[in-house]
Amino acid sequence: xxxxxxxxxxxxxxxxxxxxxxxxxxxxxxxxxxxxxxxxxxxxxxxxxxxxxxxxxxxxxxxxxxxxxxxxxxxxxxxxxxxxxxxxxxxxxxxxxxxxxxxxxxxxxxxxxxxxxxxxxxxxxxxxxxxxxxxxxxxxxxxxxxxxxxxxxxxxxxxxxxxxxxxxxxxxxxxxxxxxxxxxxxxxxxxxxxxxxxxxxxxxxxxxxxxxxxxxxxxxxxxxxxxxxxxxxxxxxxxxxxxxxxxxxxxxxxxxxxxxxxxxxxxxxxxxxxxxxxxxxxxxxxxxxxxxxxxxxxxxxxxxxxxxxxxxxxxxxxxxxxxxxxxxxxxxxxxxxxxxxxxxxxxxxxxxxxxxxxxxxxxxxxxxxxxxxxxxxxxxxxxxxxxxxxxxxxxxxxxx
Numbered sequence: 421x422x423x424x425x426x427x428x429x430x431x432x433x434x435x436x437x438x439x440x441x442x443x444x445x446x447x448x449x450x451x452x453x454x455x456x457x458x459x460x461x462x463x464x465x466x467x468x469x470x471x472x473x474x475x476x477x478x479x480x481x482x483x484x485x486x487x488x489x490x491x492x493x494x495x496x497x498x499x500x501x502x503x504x505x506x507x508x509x510x511x512x513x514x515x516x517x518x519x520x521x522x523x524x525x526x527x528x529x530x531x532x533x534x535x536x537x538x539x540x541x542x543x544x545x546x547x548x549x550x551x552x553x554x555x556x557x558x559x560x561x562x563x564x565x566x567x568x569x570x571x572x573x574x575x576x577x578x579x580x581x582x583x584x585x586x587x588x589x590x591x592x593x594x595x596x597x598x599x600x601x602x603x604x605x606x607x608x609x610x611x612x613x614x615x616x617x618x619x620x621x622x623x624x625x626x627x628x629x630x631x632x633x634x635x636x637x638x639x640x641x642x643x644x645x646x647x648x649x650x651x652x653x654x655x656x657x658x659x660x661x662x663x664x665x666x667x668x669x670x671x672x673x674x675x676x677x678x679x680x681x682x683x684x685x686x687x688x689x690x691x692x693x694x695x696x697x698x699x700x701x702x703x704x705x706x707x708x709x710x711x712x713x714x715x716x717x718x719x720x721x722x723x724x725x726x727x728x729x730x731x732x733x734x735x736x737x738x739x740x741x742x743x744x745x746x747x748x749x750x751x752x753x754x755x756x757x758x759x760x761x762x763x764x765x766x767x768x769x770x771x772x773x774x775x776x777x778x779x780x781x782x783x784x785x786x787x788x789x790x791x792x793x794x795x796x797x798x799x800x801x802x803x804x805x806x807x808x809x810x811x812x813x814x815x816x817x818x819x820x
Contacts, residue, residue: 421449421450421451422449422450422451422509422510422807422811423450423451423453423506423507423508423509423510424445424450424451424452424453424508424509424510424511424512424807425452425453425454425455425503425506425508425510425511425512425525426438426441426442426452426453426454426455426511426512426513426514427454427455427499427503427511427512427513427514427518427521427522427525428454428455428456428457428514428515428518429456429457429495429499429515429517429518430456430457431456431457431458431459431475432454432456432473432475433694434667434692434694434695435514435695436605436607436695436698436725437514437539437583437605437725438454438514439471439695440608440796440800441512441514441537441603441803442454442471443469443470443471444796444800444803444804445803445804445807446469446470446471447470448804450807452470452471452472453471453472453473453474453506453508454471454472454473454474455474455475455476455499455502455503455506455521456473456474456475456476457475457476457478457495457499458475458476458477458478459478459479459480460478460479460480461475461477462477463475463476463477474502474506476495476498476499476502477498478491478494478495478498479491479494492517492566495517495521496520496521496524497521499518499521499525500520500521500522500524500525500528500529501525501529503521503522503525503529504524504525504529504530507530508525508526508530508532509532509533509811509814510532510533510534510535510807510810510811511523511525511526511530511532511533511534511535512535512537513534513535513536513537513577514537514539515537515538515539515540516538516539516540516542516543516567516570519536519570519573519574520566520569520570520573522534522536523573523576527576533578533579533810533811533814534576534577534578535577535578535579535580535581535806535807535810536573536574536577536579536580536581537580537581537582537603538574538580538581538582538583538587538591538600539582539583540583540587540718540721540722541587541590541717541718541721542567542570542571542574542591542594542595543563543564543566543567544567544568544570544571544594545590545594545717546716546717546718548560548564551563551564571595574591574595574597575595575596575597578810578813578814579600579601579806579809579810580597580598580600580601581600581601581602581603581803581806582600582601582602582603583602583603583604583605583723584602584604584721584722584723584744585602585744586721586743586744587600587721588600588601588602590721601802601803601805601806602802603799603802603803603806604723604728604794604799605723605724605725605728606728606732606794606795606796606798606799607699607728607729607732607795607796608732608795608796608797609732609791609792609795609796609797610797618703618704619704620700620701620703620704621633621635621663621701621704621705622704624663624688624690624701625661625663625688625690627661627685631660631661632659632660632661632706632707632774633660633661633662633663633704633705633706633707634657634660634661634662634663634705634706634707634708634709634738634770634774635662635663635664635665635701635702635705635707635708635709635730635735636650636662636663636664636665636666636708636709636710636711636726637664637665637666637698637701637702637708637726637729638666638724638725638726639666639667639668640664640666640667640668640669640670640671640674640689641668641669641670642669642670645711645712645713646711646712646713646740646760646761647664647670647674647711648674648677649711649760649761649762649763649766650662650664650709650711650760650763650766651664651674651677651678651681651683651687651763652677652681652763653763653764653766653767653770654678654681654683654686654687654767655681655683655686655763655767656763656764656767656768656771657686657767657770657771658771658774658775659774659775660706660770660774661685661686661687661688662686662687662688662709663687663688663690663705664687664688664689664690665690665691665692665693665698665701666691666692667691667692671689674689675689698729699729699732699733702729702730702732702733702735703733703734705733705735706735706736706774706780707735707736707737707738707770707773707774708726708727708729708730708733708735708736708737708738709737709738709739709766709770710724710726710727710730710737710738710739710740710742710745711738711739711740711758711760711766712724712739712740712742712760713740713760713761714740714741714742719742720742720743721743721744722742722744722745723742723744723745724742724745727739727745727748728794728795730787731748731752731754731787731788731790731791731794732791732794732795733787734784734787734788734791735784735787736754736755736756736773736780736783736784736786736787737749737754737755737756737783737787738755738756738757738758738766738769738770738773739755739756739757739758740757740758740759740760741757748790748794751790752786752787752789752790753782753783753786754783754784754786754787754789754790755773755783755786755787756769756772756773757769
């Protein structure tokens with residue numbers, strides 16, 4: 421049995437992409453271990469759905485510079501050692517932060533294949549002034565240096581995977597490598613066939629059954645996500661309520677804003693749920709929102725997981741103008757584009773969709789058509805084919 425070791429720099433309890441890929445490989449006969457992190461806690465080992473999880477212990481950093489450099493060195497060493505102990509045939513770096521420890525495990529501690537899974541655009545694509553818009557100078561410099569260190573490791577990988585066509589094209593051009601395989605962050609189409617609970621979100625929010633729900637699901641962070649604008653859009657809704665489901669440092673700030681604006685019956689902030697339950701919530705909404713302001717290259721090139729979850733659930737989408745997302749929205753006529761910095765623009769798009777039954781039905785049909793292409797069943801085929809090619813290449817090398 422082929423042994424696979426994935427490495428990721430989080431606890432992998434809510435990382436839906438890593439969980440989907442690991443479980444897909446396990447279902448298809450691979451022996452899969454995920455080396456993850458338990459920040460501030462002890463080392464852990466557990467098994468779930470045929471996948472072994474090894475969580476190494478890493479202390480929590482007191483500041484972002486410590487996390488960006490000093491703690492990263494500790495993480496890279498411990499993750500590489502833990503991964504090497506698995507004696508895998510293939511090491512799969514989940515995201516740029518995992519590439520260095522995966523390379524060390526695969527090429528220094530072992531003689532194994534290396535797959536790099538780029539979850540977002542490389543920091544190498546950014547102009548340095550763009551990095552400075554996100555981080556302070558010392559942190560920006562640390563990230564830039566780490567990006568340069570990783571560049572030869574990308575080229576040394578046996579295969580590269582990424583999340584959309586735009587990033588794949590740019591990676592092929594910048595790194596002068598074969599075009600990466602594209603495995604999008606889509607949920608299983610089977611999730612849309614499960615029994616729906618139409619009033620699940622209204623029950624959680626304490627609303628009257630049948631109240632139209634507009635959902636945002638994902639991280640509660642400031643940078644690039646106009647969640648305050650989304651909250652303020654609640655004041656302009658003609659009907660229904662906005663429900664934000666997720667976690668992050670902005671959570672209390674959003675709750676405070678809801679209370680200050682007197683929107684407690686129009687806007688609700690709910691805690692995150694495990695990845696296996698998120699589609700049950702999504703299916704109980706009527707509209708999905710992607711209020712991301714593309715203030716830097718990483719966000720402009722993104723295709724958020726929530727977008728695919730919305731369309732697999734058959735929800736019309738209100739989104740900001742992200743090139744890859746907008747292309748799908750327009751092709752399938754499944755939603756409207758808004759200005760994420762304007763609460764009125766967000767609300768106008770929501771009101772138009774909820775206020776026109778014919779338009780709503782047409783957009784829902786468009787979302788379900790798009791879901792026939794953008795689903796995990798299709799993405800899994802690309803993942804498995806990539807693994808097959810890597811294994812075939814290594815068998816060919818060993819026979820020479």
